[in-house]
Amino acid sequence: MYDYKWPYPLEYDKEEIINADVLVLGGGIAGCMAAIAAARAGQKVVLVEKGATKRSGAGGSGCDHWESAATNPCSKVTPEELTQAMLHDNEGFNNGISHYIECREGYDRLLDIEKMGGKIRDTEDEFVGAEFRDDETKLMFAYDYENRFTLRIWGTTFKPAMYKELKRLGVNIVNRVMVTSLLTEGGAQGARCVGATGIHTRTGKFYIFNAKASIICMSRPSRVWLFSAELPGLCEFRPPQCVGDGHAMGWRAGAEFTMMEKSVRAEFSAAGRSYPPYGAGNNHNTWYAASIIDSRGKEIPYADRDGNILTDVKDRFRPARGQKFFMKGGSIDYPKYEIEGPETLPFSKMIEQGYKLPFYADLTALPEEERRVIWGMMVGQEGKTNVPIYKNYTKEGFDPSKHVLQCYGTGWTSASFLPQERQLFGLPGGFFNDWTLSTNIQGLYVAGDALYASNCYGHAATTGYYAGRHAAKYAIVNDLIQWDTQQVEKEKARVYAPLKNEPHNSIGWKELNMAIAKTMQNYCGEVKYDDLLKIGLARLKEYEEKIIPQTFAYNPHELVRLLEVSNILTVSQIIMEASLARKISVDALCFKRGDAIEDDSSKDKLIVIRQQENEVIKREVPVDFFGDLKENYEKYNQDYIRGDRS
Amino acid sequence: MMEMPAANPIIFDKGKCIGCNRCMEICQVDIFLPNPEKGKPPIVAYPGECWYCGCCVMECPVEGAIELRHPLMNRVHWVEKKLLLEQANK
Numbered sequence: 024m025y026d027y028k029w030p031y032p033l034e035y036d037k038e039e040i041i042n043a044d045v046l047v048l049g050g051g052i053a054g055c056m057a058a059i060a061a062a063r064a065g066q067k068v069v070l071v072e073k074g075a076t077k078r079s080g081a082g083g084s085g086c087d088h089w090e091s092a093a094t095n096p097c098s099k100v101t102p103e104e105l106t107q108a109m110l111h112d113n114e115g116f117n118n119g120i121s122h123y124i125e126c127r128e129g130y131d132r133l134l135d136i137e138k139m140g141g142k143i144r145d146t147e148d149e150f151v152g153a154e155f156r157d158d159e160t161k162l163m164f165a166y167d168y169e170n171r172f173t174l175r176i177w178g179t180t181f182k183p184a185m186y187k188e189l190k191r192l193g194v195n196i197v198n199r200v201m202v203t204s205l206l207t208e209g210g211a212q213g214a215r216c217v218g219a220t221g222i223h224t225r226t227g228k229f230y231i232f233n234a235k236a237s238i239i240c241m242s243r244p245s246r247v248w249l250f251s252a253e254l255p256g257l258c259e260f261r262p263p264q265c266v267g268d269g270h271a272m273g274w275r276a277g278a279e280f281t282m283m284e285k286s287v288r289a290e291f292s293a294a295g296r297s298y299p300p301y302g303a304g305n306n307h308n309t310w311y312a313a314s315i316i317d318s319r320g321k322e323i324p325y326a327d328r329d330g331n332i333l334t335d336v337k338d339r340f341r342p343a344r345g346q347k348f349f350m351k352g353g354s355i356d357y358p359k360y361e362i363e364g365p366e367t368l369p370f371s372k373m374i375e376q377g378y379k380l381p382f383y384a385d386l387t388a389l390p391e392e393e394r395r396v397i398w399g400m401m402v403g404q405e406g407k408t409n410v411p412i413y414k415n416y417t418k419e420g421f422d423p424s425k426h427v428l429q430c431y432g433t434g435w436t437s438a439s440f441l442p443q444e445r446q447l448f449g450l451p452g453g454f455f456n457d458w459t460l461s462t463n464i465q466g467l468y469v470a471g472d473a474l475y476a477s478n479c480y481g482h483a484a485t486t487g488y489y490a491g492r493h494a495a496k497y498a499i500v501n502d503l504i505q506w507d508t509q510q511v512e513k514e515k516a517r518v519y520a521p522l523k524n525e526p527h528n529s530i531g532w533k534e535l536n537m538a539i540a541k542t543m544q545n546y547c548g549e550v551k552y553d554d555l556l557k558i559g560l561a562r563l564k565e566y567e568e569k570i571i572p573q574t575f576a577y578n579p580h581e582l583v584r585l586l587e588v589s590n591i592l593t594v595s596q597i598i599m600e601a602s603l604a605r606k607i608s609v610d611a612l613c614f615k616r617g618d619a620i621e622d623d624s625s626k627d628k629l630i631v632i633r634q635q636e637n638e639v640i641k642r643e644v645p646v647d648f649f650g651d652l653k654e655n656y657e658k659y660n661q662d663y664i665r666g667d668r669s
Numbered sequence: 670m671m672e673m674p675a676a677n678p679i680i681f682d683k684g685k686c687i688g689c690n691r692c693m694e695i696c697q698v699d700i701f702l703p704n705p706e707k708g709k710p711p712i713v714a715y716p717g718e719c720w721y722c723g724c725c726v727m728e729c730p731v732e733g734a735i736e737l738r739h740p741l742m743n744r745v746h747w748v749e750k751k752l753l754l755e756q757a758n759k
Contacts, residue, residue, distance in 0.1 A: 074697025084722040253675035256720040319757035410723025
């Protein structure tokens with residue numbers, strides 16, 4: 024409780040109208056790159072961001088490695104091979120289009136970001152001669168040192184570099200504005216997108232954005248099952264204000280979604296009870312391939328996919344005998360044999376053999392350059408590691424050549440979660456897209472985490488740029504259409520309604536978020552049943568109809584938090600609807616049914632859903648609907664391949 | 670009446686902070702409010718919403734003016750490997 028007066032002017036009654044050729048919604052990695060592409064194509068671009076674009080989004084503070092840059096000069100794999108491996112690894116339940124873009128254009132974007140001022144190579148020669156470094160290009164690689172398609176990068180430099188480029192290109196950056204809804208032609212659901220509305224997070228001012236083309240570059244949903252009212256900032260892996268606003272407004276506007284029934288048990292994440300990401304003992308991702316020891320100092324052996332014990336540290340970075348390449352990173356949780364890389368022996372086996380808990384990550388015995396690249400570069404450049412982990416631990420005396428870092432939970436994870444504590448992680452659901460990254464709504468494009476089966480930094484940057492190019496092409500040949508006044512007035516009434524209630528008998532955003540999370544854990548937990556899902560959906564609808572009108576916010580900041588929770592409520596309904604639509608268990612979607620039917624005709628199909636006049640419309644699409652990757656990519660991107668202006 | 674929060678994520682060194690508000694302007698979650706007294710550190714109005722990215726510290730022009738502190742439950746443990754080995758051999 025504070026007795027300060029709200030320090031910003033309150034402008035709930037004011038309105039600002041901003042026009043654009045291309046409107047970019049969200050200023051994270053995807054949004055920045057989308058705006059850059061559209062501006063380079065000669066378009067007047069407006070970028071709207073809820074926070075501060077220079078460091079906003081999941082990747083704002085940094086990133087330590089860029090996956091699947093298959094066209095870099097040292098890579099021994101092709102974009103086709105990598106994308107096919109990603110598709111195969113998930114039984115086809117993956118976004119072939121967006122991941123092909125990631126594999127095909129990743130290195131182009133890295134060079135681009137380097138020109139903007141980002142650091143992508145070891146220009147200071149800190150790691151000369153290291154096995155993971157190519158001394159000619161000074162590029163540095165992670166995981167598979169033979170095939171060299173994942174690059175180690177100095178990602179703390181990336182967002183500020185993009186920000187500078189946006190300003191250089193004259194993009195109109197509108198910070199501290201939450202986008203609240205999409206505007207459609209005539210106000211009709213499913214009609215062409217003509218812009219969006221927003222609300223200022225400090226003053227409460229209302230914004231109308233009118234554009235020829237719009238691009239959703241907002242986050243994947245979060246805080247659906249996981250919520251802590253005391254520490255909402257630690258609920259999820261991604262920033263707390265990134266809750267899937269885009270999904271919610273897209274659903275209301277009639278956009279199609281797929282894979283929304285997929286959720287995973289909370290895992291390598293900040294979700295309240297886990298330890299800081301990359302800040303506890305482990306040997307994955309940023310920390311690959313740290314040694315793991317037990318509490319007597321005995322090392323847990325690494326083995327290849329065939330179970331052969333790897334005695335040399337160097338073997339942790341090589342494919343197994345007869346294996347072309349292996350994959351690790353963001354979306355590879357349970358790799359198939361074909362791409363399975365080196366891994367420490369299973370936890371349960373170690374306990375059987377008398378290894379003693381707790382385990383620790385041990386960098387002390389690694390070759391010097393491996394230790395230095397994990398502690399100092401990877402931990403240091405990865406998001407949320409520079410200050411809270413690298414600088415703070417160092418200040419408190421952590422010395423990677425002497426100390427070992429404790430692992431928590433069971434084994435080398437950083438926490439243990441309950442089965443019903445779920446999140447959208449590991450290629451979650453999202454907007455359904457075509458080869459231009461357009462949605463089913465004309466003039467509405469989508470990139471980054473808003474896409475279905477999204478994963479990491481490179482995916483966000485490449486799809487952002489790609490969507491920016493294609494949205495620009497649309498904007499060039501289409502006129503600006505005026506928004507529908509009624510639609511705007513209705514939205515205005517919705518966003519300001521909570522201000523009219525009284526605090527003493529109302530419900531705040533935290534109370535509502537807790538109720539949604541509990542409802543989701545109860546009715547849409549690990550195992551799904553039609554009967555429970557239907558009751559759960561009814562509860563959510565009750566919240567929407569009866570509870571939302573009883574909510575209250577003290578100021579614009581709280582109002583934005585409340586509108587976010589309204590979006591979480593919408594997203595929860597999408598998840599329930601998608602779960603109801605999927606009648607059988609599908610392992611690749613981590614989707615378990617307790618009441619599966621015998622008809623498995625949908626096992627290789629994406630279920631695509633959308634809303635139309637309060638009805639949910641479903642259709643099934645083969646998982647490989649996108650056809651031949653190379654052929655279709657080239658069909659839609661001849662101008663880019665030729666090197667035209669954008 | 671006041672209440673202690675579940676976490677104190679941001680600790681300003683009042684002697685070092687120059688009150689430039691750059692931390693406040695870079696914070697994507699917007700947990701700070703400007704101090705009514707000019708030149709003083711911003712107010713951490715929403716400490717629970719901090720997601721511990723450290724961008725405020727990265728943006729701060731004065732070394733040591735801001736400390737980012739994870740809640741107590743998130744402090745991890747490390748030990749000298751030599752001590753583990755000594756204990757094991759006892």
